[in-house]
Amino acid sequence: MNAPERLPLPDVQAGLDARNLPIDRVGIKRIRYPFVARSGGHAVHTIGTWSIGVALPPHVKGTHMSRFVELLESQREPLDIDALGELAARMLERLDATSGSIEVSFPYFVAKAAPVSGITSLLDYEVTWRVSVDRAAASARIKVVVPATSLCPCSRDISEYGAHNQRSHITIDAGVRGAISIEELASIAERSASCEVYGLLKRADEKYVTERAYDNAKFAEDLVRDVALELDREPRVTHYVVEAENFESIHNHSAFARIERVVGRSASDR
Amino acid sequence: MNAPERLPLPDVQAGLDARNLPIDRVGIKRIRYPFVARSGGHAVHTIGTWSIGVALPPHVKGTHMSRFVELLESQREPLDIDALGELAARMLERLDATSGSIEVSFPYFVAKAAPVSGITSLLDYEVTWRVSVDRAAASARIKVVVPATSLCPCSRDISEYGAHNQRSHITIDAGVRGAISIEELASIAERSASCEVYGLLKRADEKYVTERAYDNAKFAEDLVRDVALELDREPRVTHYVVEAENFESIHNHSAFARIERVVGRSASDR
Amino acid sequence: MNAPERLPLPDVQAGLDARNLPIDRVGIKRIRYPFVARSGGHAVHTIGTWSIGVALPPHVKGTHMSRFVELLESQREPLDIDALGELAARMLERLDATSGSIEVSFPYFVAKAAPVSGITSLLDYEVTWRVSVDRAAASARIKVVVPATSLCPCSRDISEYGAHNQRSHITIDAGVRGAISIEELASIAERSASCEVYGLLKRADEKYVTERAYDNAKFAEDLVRDVALELDREPRVTHYVVEAENFESIHNHSAFARIERVVGRSASDR
């Protein structure tokens, strides 16, 4: 009795809509699908959490939601952000849409060598790729959340010994026009921190990172300024938001700083 | 031996910074502080998660983070969004800043009467108030996440009986220029849903909401269009983003639709 | 046509169930309801996230879910954990059940004075009260998650200067038989940490907490042992789990240690 109808089922979504209101984005979100992320010469198995959508014209009642999942299902090759743009272009055709976007967030693992012992382990960055396309153009953004150590200059300078330090998240969210890798952006953030973090540290490494952070005290303000100075010199970045969030070891809240910037405009333009 | 220094401690943050980079926002975030939220004639005890920050000029090394917590601590009166703007103005003075913003997210409880039995219970909306101020002007946004029922028109029309339905979040994020209450925005969202949700329903109520949702099938696209039609007629709203997210009962992902709009511009302007 | 039926609606839940399987707990969860928490002589407005349920006998098809919300709605007086036990007893009567439990998690705010300046601010602990009742007996548990500073003894002892430190969560989850307050349990955790955390610290305070943490280095193992030593001497605690989790400033993961113990049994019994 649950047998499917043999007559064609009505296509409710394809009906006309009388409200005459275009919709900016319609699609699916919070769907997890695995893929292989290509960046910096590496190919990393990972799991994406996807948000995929298109614009809907004023006269169309609804989109065809199943086609977004078909798009994911059809995609089994390794992806870099350029290939994601091509996937978005295929989406426009498949959905008969004039604009659309694909956003995927995923953990990306990099093998890092400890600073003294050289022992390697994996570190995870949380990455988001976002591509927006219309019939004429495409744009791409890369966001990388980089865990790092920050050590407070005030605490160090006012105290007889010690200094409070903590894990920080340095987030670079950059519009990009050329092939810039996750690794390159993460490296900019790590160079700007009091010290990088690692999965695996032996005692000699732990001595090194402790002393390096103390030698290299930074406020949240310093972290974002140092990242901004590097990004301002990067021709493949068109605009960016950089934020540092310090999960303060002496408070139950975070300190943060943020710089937003269109590259090429001087500070006095802002 | 841990006695505090009697000599003045150095004020590291007040030092000069040679990088000549202004910072858009610096402050604290993820700090929980209770307050009384005033809206629509009600005063509701709640707990805010706050993000508070100011702009920092290019030559100043750091802000004074403790003053943001002092600001919260100094604020014990009930707050509406206008009073939050006044708090932000005091922040500019206290931090000697030219611009800044305060954002607070909090659960807001409304007593609702069940549709048939009339029995009352509380329903929680997740609300965010955001005020941005500079020396010349102030602006305010209200975001309300409204839980509701959506029932799929396609499923209903193609099936012999039944229709898949699910909890949805209808989010209105509106720039406002007059006194519009949380209750009014939530009500716009609820009128646009297949049915409202309630904390407490007796059997006669359950029959009512079941049948009402079935009589009133809506796609995510319908939800945002119906909310948009109402907001377009609302003079106290200057611009808005409305999004509907359906936590699909037949999938492990969400369907969503979103309309963004500056009020007063017609659809053809967009 | 949506008018409620005047004839009695069938009570499906009250039907017989042929599977002959008792259900340990049935009820509602993830429901937010505000209340006033009483502890240590204070009354604190807060918002609970509740899980409420009863046992269901083998022959009954279903419980009456709306009665759990009625129970919350009926409860408007300030609550301590004893009053929560009384609420659970009323639940057994209302649901005609032989056993049940109520669990509520909530932020609890305590006014703390900074260690040198004496300036006060609020600090939030995440608390869970859990009461289980049957016709013969009742039991109660209190869980408090206490944010604190930990400073690594290894890092301090191997480094020329500095020491990595970070925010930690010290969690005490204790079966209690007398009136022990949230404040007392939090205080045990804070005394065992390298240093307490505060919402608001001025420079003299920051110097103090920096040096105190350095003077008072502790591994996660030390944190739980020092808490355990205090809890072992506490006659109002019948059993406990204490866990310390350090959000390591030099890694992107946590270190943890945990001791579980029925009080009164010596270490050699375990």
Added chain:
Amino acid sequence: MNAPERLPLPDVQAGLDARNLPIDRVGIKRIRYPFVARSGGHAVHTIGTWSIGVALPPHVKGTHMSRFVELLESQREPLDIDALGELAARMLERLDATSGSIEVSFPYFVAKAAPVSGITSLLDYEVTWRVSVDRAAASARIKVVVPATSLCPCSRDISEYGAHNQRSHITIDAGVRGAISIEELASIAERSASCEVYGLLKRADEKYVTERAYDNAKFAEDLVRDVALELDREPRVTHYVVEAENFESIHNHSAFARIERVVGRSASDR
């Protein structure tokens, strides 16, 4: 000046501890490491969130945290739950410990065919494997969170048309003694639901799942009872907790039911 010391650094953790308190578990948690999960004849690339720890004797001050990360780093072969037990046994040797446990949570993807069209897509289950070992024995648990559809029998029977339904999580957490796959446990949960969920459904499929759920109405109580009946007949399961949580489409909270059971004991023993 940051060059590592050539003299041996002190091993602070290896010191003696005078408090004479054994520690139940000490180790690392919230660390993400990728691996290949083997189950039911499949090998699935995934990302684990790991919690790894050992017991610490009363006289030892601290464990060697870096060895847990070395353990993860050393493990590059595909893992099933038996291999995880072998990894735990190697951990005991490496850490010189008498007992320990490894817990890993990960999304596990299964290709499912839509019920009418037969189109395949991936569905993600959230899985946790937990192995506990000591010198004499080992035990293993598998937890699978299965998304499914539940449709309310009361709503169906009291309403003229329609019935509220929603996404549910059916969680089976089972002690296992033989090779039982993730797929087998997920399948038990899905057979007990009003209907399975799928990533990709065409219109004929949507009609099918809508009508099947309506034909197959279940309370949360029914879901757990039907799962329990199947698990009671499963010789590879030694004990279990089964929970159903319905994310109610007519409320802003969940309904839940839970059965805990040692297999082989009859209901009257409990």
